[in-house]
Amino acid sequence: xxxxxxxxxxxxxxxxxxxxxxxxxxxxxxxxxxxxxxxxxxxxxxxxxxxxxxxxxxxxxxxxxxxxxxxxxxxxxxxxxxxxxxxxxxxxxxxxxxxxxxxxxxxxxxxxxxxxxxxxxxxxxxxxxxxxxxxxxxxxxxxxxxxxxxxxxxxxxxxxxxxxxxxxxxxxxxxxxxxxxxxxxxxxxxxxxxxxxxxxxxxxxxxxxxxxxxxxxxxxxxxxxxxxxxxxxxxxxxxxxxxxxxxxxxxxxxxxxxxxxxx
Numbered sequence: 001x002x003x004x005x006x007x008x009x010x011x012x013x014x015x016x017x018x019x020x021x022x023x024x025x026x027x028x029x030x031x032x033x034x035x036x037x038x039x040x041x042x043x044x045x046x047x048x049x050x051x052x053x054x055x056x057x058x059x060x061x062x063x064x065x066x067x068x069x070x071x072x073x074x075x076x077x078x079x080x081x082x083x084x085x086x087x088x089x090x091x092x093x094x095x096x097x098x099x100x101x102x103x104x105x106x107x108x109x110x111x112x113x114x115x116x117x118x119x120x121x122x123x124x125x126x127x128x129x130x131x132x133x134x135x136x137x138x139x140x141x142x143x144x145x146x147x148x149x150x151x152x153x154x155x156x157x158x159x160x161x162x163x164x165x166x167x168x169x170x171x172x173x174x175x176x177x178x179x180x181x182x183x184x185x186x187x188x189x190x191x192x193x194x195x196x197x198x199x200x201x202x203x204x205x206x207x208x209x210x211x212x213x214x215x216x217x218x219x220x221x222x223x224x225x226x227x228x229x230x231x232x233x234x235x236x237x238x239x240x241x242x243x244x245x246x247x248x249x250x251x252x253x254x255x256x257x258x259x260x261x262x263x
Contacts, residue, residue, distance in 0.1 A: 011241065023224060026221070027218070028218060030200055034204070035210070042206065053201075068231050076178075079244060082171040083175055083249075084248050086248075087116075093168070096157070108143060108147060115143060120249040128243070129239075130181070130239075147165055181236050183235050191231075195225075
């Protein structure tokens with residue numbers, strides 16, 4: 001939850017710069033400390049063995065980090081698709097309601113518009129905190145009741161309406177499941193530990209050119225920090241400035257004409 005608050009209250013660019021700064025200070029600072037304490041000549045004796053081991057550690061951590069980034073990116077895309085499918089089902093159900101009995105159709109359209117507005121105005125900000133909206137859930141429940149109480153002789157039409165309601169429920173659940181992150185805490189712990197090990201490894205090398213060694217260490221730290229930042233941002237698709245847009249719900253409301261006034 002603290003991470004959600006940080007992403008909500010802080011610019012993503014500030015978060016990215018903060019991660020890069022922490023990684024740079026740790027990696028370069030540790031390298032300079034070892035170089036001062038042990039001397040470049042003594043560290044240079046480790047270059048051959050340490051280089052081989054660092055290659056193994058680097059490849060292992062790169063694969064792990066890439067796996068997490070690909071996983072959260074795919075989940076981000078799936079969540080975007082779920083949002084679009086939910087709004088499509090809302091519009092389709094609104095249109096189908098005109099084929100039902102007048103009382104049932106009117107009640108359905110009322111709850112459909114109200115649910116869409118609740119998601120756009122109330123549930124979207126709540127998802128930024130990893131939460132759902134009780135009002136939106138109540139409107140969806142009322143919509144289901146209105147459909148189940150409808151007396152419709154056209155079995156095919158009624159089944160189509162039920163299928164659309166199921167699509168709305170399923171895609172809403174997928175959207176809410178992604179709101180509070182999908183990467184397990186233990187995996188984040190392994191990623192942090194791997195970053196500490198990987199960024200600390202340049203300390204075991206000794207180069208005659210201190211400037212080149214500092215620049216190489218800084219580049220490695222920046223690359224690891226920025227990749228981890230991408231993974232964090234994509235893991236919370238409704239939090240912060242980089243988030244999935246609520247525009248599909250606004251577009252769906254525009255496609256739901258208001259009820260005609262009584263004669």
